[in-house]
Amino acid sequence: xxxxxxEGGHPLQGSIxxxxxxxxxxxxxxxxxxxxxxxxxxxxxxxLDVRNMISLLSKMGVRVxxxxxxxxxxxxxxxxxxxxxxxxxxxxxxxxxGSILLLGPLLGRYHHACVAKPGGDQIGRRRLDTHFQGVxxxxxxxxxxxxxxxxxxxxxxLQGTYMLLDEASVTGTANIIMAAVLAEGTTTIYxxxxxxxxxxxxxxxxxxxxxxxxxxxxxxxxxxxxxLHGTEHTLLPDMIEVGSFIGMAAMTGSELTIRxxxxxxxxxxxxxFRRMGIRIERRNDDIYIPRHEHYEVESYMDGSIMSFxxxxxxxxxxxxxxxxxxxxxxxxxxxxxxxxxxxxxLFFVDKLIDMGAQIILCDPHRAVIVGHDHQFKLxxxxxxxxxxxAGIALLIAALSADGTSMxxxxxxxxxxxxxxxxxxxxxxxxxxRIH
Numbered sequence: 001x002x003x004x005x006x007e008g009g010h011p012l013q014g015s016i017x018x019x020x021x022x023x024x025x026x027x028x029x030x031x032x033x034x035x036x037x038x039x040x041x042x043x044x045x046x047x048l049d050v051r052n053m054i055s056l057l058s059k060m061g062v063r064v065x066x067x068x069x070x071x072x073x074x075x076x077x078x079x080x081x082x083x084x085x086x087x088x089x090x091x092x093x094x095x096x097x098g099s100i101l102l103l104g105p106l107l108g109r110y111h112h113a114c115v116a117k118p119g120g121d122q123i124g125r126r127r128l129d130t131h132f133q134g135v136x137x138x139x140x141x142x143x144x145x146x147x148x149x150x151x152x153x154x155x156x157x158l159q160g161t162y163m164l165l166d167e168a169s170v171t172g173t174a175n176i177i178m179a180a181v182l183a184e185g186t187t188t189i190y191x192x193x194x195x196x197x198x199x200x201x202x203x204x205x206x207x208x209x210x211x212x213x214x215x216x217x218x219x220x221x222x223x224x225x226x227x228l229h230g231t232e233h234t235l236l237p238d239m240i241e242v243g244s245f246i247g248m249a250a251m252t253g254s255e256l257t258i259r260x261x262x263x264x265x266x267x268x269x270x271x272x273f274r275r276m277g278i279r280i281e282r283r284n285d286d287i288y289i290p291r292h293e294h295y296e297v298e299s300y301m302d303g304s305i306m307s308f309x310x311x312x313x314x315x316x317x318x319x320x321x322x323x324x325x326x327x328x329x330x331x332x333x334x335x336x337x338x339x340x341x342x343x344x345x346l347f348f349v350d351k352l353i354d355m356g357a358q359i360i361l362c363d364p365h366r367a368v369i370v371g372h373d374h375q376f377k378l379x380x381x382x383x384x385x386x387x388x389x390a391g392i393a394l395l396i397a398a399l400s401a402d403g404t405s406m407x408x409x410x411x412x413x414x415x416x417x418x419x420x421x422x423x424x425x426x427x428x429x430x431x432x433r434i435h
Contacts, residue, residue: 003408004421007430008380008401011291012254014427018242018261019045019418020070020235024197026098027174028204028233029053032062032074033105034178035208037230040073044235048415052096059083059092075230079110090116090150101171103131104178107140107155115151130165130172135179137163138187160185160224168193168218168312174201181210183224192220195313196236196265207231236262241417242287243269243320244392247327249289250278251400253374256427258287267314272324275306276331294373297333305368309338318342322393325349329357329378330400331371338366348390351383352397355405380405388416395420399429 020043029050032039044050054072058064061080065073083089084106093099094116106113115128132142132151140155160183165172173193178201180187192198194216202215208231211223242261249256250273263270263285270280270287277295281288297306310318318341328335329352339345343364353359355378358370380403385391391413398405407413410433413420421431 001408002410002433002435003406004395004398004410005432005434006380006395006398006405006407008398008403008405009377010399010428010430011252012249012256012399012424012427012429015257015259016245016423016427017259018237018245019043019047021045021197021238022047022049022240022416023170024200024235025050026053026101027171027197027201028235029057029074030098030101030105030174031178031201031205032057033076033079033102034109034181034205035228035230036075036077038073038075039208039230040067040071040232042071042232042234043237044070044072045238046070046418048411049096049098052092053098056092056096056099059089084114087148090114090148100128100131101174101178103135103153104175107135107138107153108158108179108182111155111158113153115153116149130167130169131175134163134165134172134176134189137161138176138179138183140179155179158183158224160187160222162188163190165189165191167191170195170198173198173220177201177205177212177220177222180222180224181205181212181228182226183222185224187222187224189220189222190218192218193312194218196239196267200233200236204231204233207233236265239266239269240317240319240389242266243273244323244396244417246270246273246278246280246287246289247323248396248399250276250292250295251327251330251396253291253293254289254427255291256289257283258289260285261287263287268316269320272308272316272320276324276327276335277333278327295331296373297328297331297335297371299333305334305336307336307338310340318345319389321345322348322389323396325367325369326352326393326397328369328371329359329397330374332373333371335369335371336366337369340365345387345390348386348394351381351394352378355379355381355397355401357397377402379403382406382408384408385410385412388412392417392420399424399431
């Protein structure tokens with residue numbers, strides 16, 4: 001197990017470029033299973049979850065070739081049927097949250113899949129009902145293997161249909177799309193997720209020969225085709241990294257330029273930070289954050305306390321609430337953070353309270369933060385990262401704190417952030433990895 005040692009209180013200076021989007025990478029890499037032809041991808045982030053996904057595909061029989069820095073080629077000409085039924089495959093899937101995205105393409109092209117309960121973040125229950133119900137409506141049949149704790153899914157014939165999703169699940173929508181592109185007939189998905197990463201997946205599949213309309217809306221229509229072909233695809237920059245760097249700059253009183261952010265795909269993220277009093281300047285496709293001595297949270301028009309809550313796109317992504325919470329600890333004013341989706345994601349705030357933050361955890365979903373307005377700095381502490389987003393929030397807190405902090409279990413941070421200590425050290429951060 002590795003840890004970070006962070007000496008806080010050092011402002012950052014310079015420019016940083018966000019990595020390719022983690023959540024998009026897992027979707028489009030899984031989609032390479034839908035064709036026997038080569039698929040080339042650019043801007044693939046070199047992070048733990050993505051490396052594990054690529055390794056899993058390689059074990060499955062996909063020919064994987066690293067073309068260069070963040071560029072890969074995948075060719076799923078044939079798969080190893082024996083491996084797909086092995087205990088090792090089930091165990092690997094159980095340890096990787098993104099493995100659930102194999103369900104749709106395996107059913108669509110091979111008509112059979114095995115699904116173990118996937119691992120990942122310690123942020124509470126993350127149900128799979130939307131995935132399962134969607135492919136069931138396309139004609140899949142489920143059998144639960146109690147001895148191996150896994151589902152076996154068969155679909156000799158997938159038939160397009162109309163479905164209304166019970167929630168706008170991003171990975172659920174992705175799985176249903178990938179199963180439906182090779183189904184017979186037309187599939188209509190209503191209440192579909194419409195995040196930029198879903199849009200990217202649809203555009204990539206259309207270049208491969210799929211027929212998908214309604215992209216960027218919550219009503220996606222898919223006309224099934226017989227086969228898909230190879231293509232080339234470039235991933236968007238990671239919007240969660242962009243938001244993390246905005247918060248990091250404000251929290252540490254740093255002057256920072258974030259380059260090549262694909263601004264038009266950031267949605268409401270810049271506006272949410274502006275409501276926290278953070279000045280954001282758009283310079284072409286870059287974001288410039290000037291040094292902040294103070295930042296004051298807005299109030300609502302009636303004078304009530306500002307509230308930030310997660311919502312399906314184009315609302316605020318839940319992955320940034322942990323960052324916004326820690327940034328609020330040094331704002332002028334008070335903020336209510338309402339994390340609706342995951343019941344354990346706010347439990348890391350006890351570590352911030354130990355550092356001197358003024359936070360009231362109302363219940364598993366809500367926390368009130370009273371900002372210090374930089375009058376009192378957080379103090380260094382020993383902490384452990386419970387999940388990716390809490391991990392980066394704790395790192396931001398440590399960078400702004402007085403004294404030295406240690407964050408253990410940083411493998412959670414590695415799952416979502418590429419060489420974070422190297423990139424931040426280049427900006428002036430004092431951060432060291434120890435084993």
